[in-house]
Amino acid sequence: MLLQINFPIKVLDNIIFVKIFKRMQERILIIGSSGQIGTELVIELRKIYGNENVIASDIRQSYDEVMNSGPFEILDIMDEKLLRNIVAKYKVTQVYLLAALLSATAEQNIELGWELNMRSHSHVLDLAKDGLVKKIFWPSSIAVFGSTTPMENTPQYTVMEPSTVYGITKQAGERWNEYYFNKFGVDVRSIRYPGLIGWKAAPGGGTTDYAVDIFHKAITDGKYECFLAENTGLPMMYMPDAIRATIELMEAPAEQVKIRSSYNLAGVSFTPKILSEEISKHIPNFKMRYQPDFRQEIASSWPSSINDTHAQNDWGWKLKYNLEKMTSDMMRNLTEKYKTIA
Ligand code: NAD
Numbered sequence: 001m002l003l004q005i006n007f008p009i010k011v012l013d014n015i016i017f018v019k020i021f022k023r024m025q026e027r028i029l030i031i032g033s034s035g036q037i038g039t040e041l042v043i044e045l046r047k048i049y050g051n052e053n054v055i056a057s058d059i060r061q062s063y064d065e066v067m068n069s070g071p072f073e074i075l076d077i078m079d080e081k082l083l084r085n086i087v088a089k090y091k092v093t094q095v096y097l098l099a100a101l102l103s104a105t106a107e108q109n110i111e112l113g114w115e116l117n118m119r120s121h122s123h124v125l126d127l128a129k130d131g132l133v134k135k136i137f138w139p140s141s142i143a144v145f146g147s148t149t150p151m152e153n154t155p156q157y158t159v160m161e162p163s164t165v166y167g168i169t170k171q172a173g174e175r176w177n178e179y180y181f182n183k184f185g186v187d188v189r190s191i192r193y194p195g196l197i198g199w200k201a202a203p204g205g206g207t208t209d210y211a212v213d214i215f216h217k218a219i220t221d222g223k224y225e226c227f228l229a230e231n232t233g234l235p236m237m238y239m240p241d242a243i244r245a246t247i248e249l250m251e252a253p254a255e256q257v258k259i260r261s262s263y264n265l266a267g268v269s270f271t272p273k274i275l276s277e278e279i280s281k282h283i284p285n286f287k288m289r290y291q292p293d294f295r296q297e298i299a300s301s302w303p304s305s306i307n308d309t310h311a312q313n314d315w316g317w318k319l320k321y322n323l324e325k326m327t328s329d330m331m332r333n334l335t336e337k338y339k340t341i342a
Contacts, residue, residue, distance in 0.1 A: 027053050029092040029133075031077050031120070032099030033066065034058035036212075037139070037193075037242070039201035041096065042066050044243050055090050058099070063201065077120040087132055094250070096137040097124045103143050103166040104295050105205035110165040117169035121176060128186040136188040137250055140174050140262035142235055143167035143207075144192060147301045154303035156264045156310045163301050174261040181260035189249050190262035191242075194306065197326065198239030199333045207298045211236055211275060214288075215330045218279050219338055223287040230273040230290050233304030237267030238321035238329070245317060252315040259310055266308040268323050278327045 026049055033042050033056035043065060045054045051070035059076050061067060073086050077099045086092070099120050106113025127133045145154060146161035162168050170192075180186040195208020203209040210226050211234075217224040228234075237245075245265055249257065270278075276288040311317035321329070 023049050024053075026094055027055070027090050027092045028094045028096065029055045029057060029087065029090065030096045030098060031057050031075060031083075031124070032097065033072075034060050034062035035098055036196060036198060036201045036203045037239075038096075038098045039063055039066055040198055040239050040243050041098070041246065043069070043200075044247065045096075046070050048247070055086070055092065057086065077123060078116070080123045080126075083123055084127070084132065087127060092133055094135040094137070095124050095127060095133050096246075096250075097121065098139065100139075100169075101166065102204050102206040103141070103164055103298055104207050104209070106166040106169070107164055107294070107298070113165045114169060117166070118172065121173050125176060125180045125186060125188065128188065129180060129184045134187060135250065136186065137246060138173060138177060138188060138190050139246075140170045140190050140192045141166070142192055142194050142302050142306065143298075144171045144174060144262070145301075145303050149303060151303050151305075153305050153307045154264070155307050156259070164298055170262075178261045187254060188260060189252075189257055190260075191245060191249060191265050191311075192262045192306075193242060194235035194237045194265060194267040196237055196239055196242050197330065199330055199337065200239070207295045207302070208234055208236060210272060214272075214275060214279065215334050218283050218286050219331070219334055222283060222285055223289070224276070225289045225291050226272045226276075227291060227293045227295050228272050228299050229292045229296055230288075231271050232296065232299050233269055233271045234299060234302060235267045235269045235304070235306045237265065237319075238326040241267070241319055241321050244320075245311075248317065249311075249315055256315045258314050263311045263314075263317075264306050264308045265311055265317065266306040267319065268321070268326065269305040270323055274323070275327075278323055279331070282327070282331045 042056045055071045057073040057075035100117050101113040143166050144160050146163050148159045148161045177188045197211050203212045214224045280286045
């Protein structure tokens with residue numbers, strides 16, 4: 001009887017021990033770590049893998065929390081030689097590539113958008129192809145879809161005709177991921193992030209940035225002028241969910257990662273009007289005006305909701321934050337943040 005009770009506990013202990021042991025072997029390089037996702041990902045990965053084992057890097061310095069908690073390197077990802085030197089210096093085993101020009105910014109500088117997004121990706125894929133690192137994370141985006149894609153509950157496999165330079169780089173990137181996996185056995189993993197919402201770092205020039213700006217302006221000014229029309233439905237996700245999804249995918253056993261191009265991830269879909277109504281529950285006099293600009297055309301070509309059953313079935317993905325929970329958490333954290341600044 002005693003054995004029967006102890007056996008599963010022992011197995012569980014071993015699994016946890018194996019997981020901790022495996023994590024201790026990893027050295028992780030984050031490229032583009034000073035941006036919206038990188039800032040939060042570095043902090044979370046350092047909690048899991050240890051401060052010294054997570055190397056942040058970017059062309060610019062980051063927030064104090066990142067700069068003071070572990071190694072940081074200035075790295076322009078276009079410089080392949082420097083990238084390889086840093087990988088050798090730290091004996092890097094995994095790379096998360098976050099450096100990119102985002103949708104709105106890339107539309108205003110299409111050459112740099114193409115050059116940076118494609119070159120950075122091939123530099124990192126080649127690291128794995130040459131056996132210098134074991135695993136890669138490279139994010140895709142809902143921008144891979146276009147106006148010919150079914151807009152509601154967009155399936156994993158569907159028509160993909162992106163109309164932005166950013167979307168074209170993400171779609172090409174997905175093809176390269178699959179190619180490198182099939183031809184060279186590169187263990188590359190990817191998520192098609194929806195628009196991401198977080199309070200720790202500023203967004204970097206995407207079409208969904210309104211959904212972050214609105215919280216700041218609601219707290220500081222009580223009003224917001226939105227650059228998208230009120231009924232523009234888009235899939236979004238709260239940053240803690242996005243970071244957890246990223247780490248869960250990277251830690252999933254390789255055989256469970258059945259899609260090597262990039263996984264759909266649904267998040268929570270809403271329009272600017274619905275978000276403003278949710279914020280009004282916290283700031284009753286909040287006023288919203290709509291002044292759509294060039295970003296409207298981009299947003300109109302993207303799906304309003306996503307089907308992510310493949311991520312759920314393959315590696316057990318489960319969303320935690322709905323609109324209500326996310327809004328409350330954003331309001332609480334940002335209000336605190338502004339109090340400490342004042
Ligand atoms: P961001 O713009 O906030 O951060 C990108 C970082 O890359 C910046 O810190 C920038 O300084 C750095 N960078 C730029 N050029 C570089 C270079 N030559 N070498 C090294 N670093 C360089 O972007 P983000 O929101 O953190 O997005 C990260 C990744 O996730 C991108 O690939 C983006 O396409 C993807 N993504 C983001 C979202 C979102 O809502 N944030 C949605 C979908 C996909």
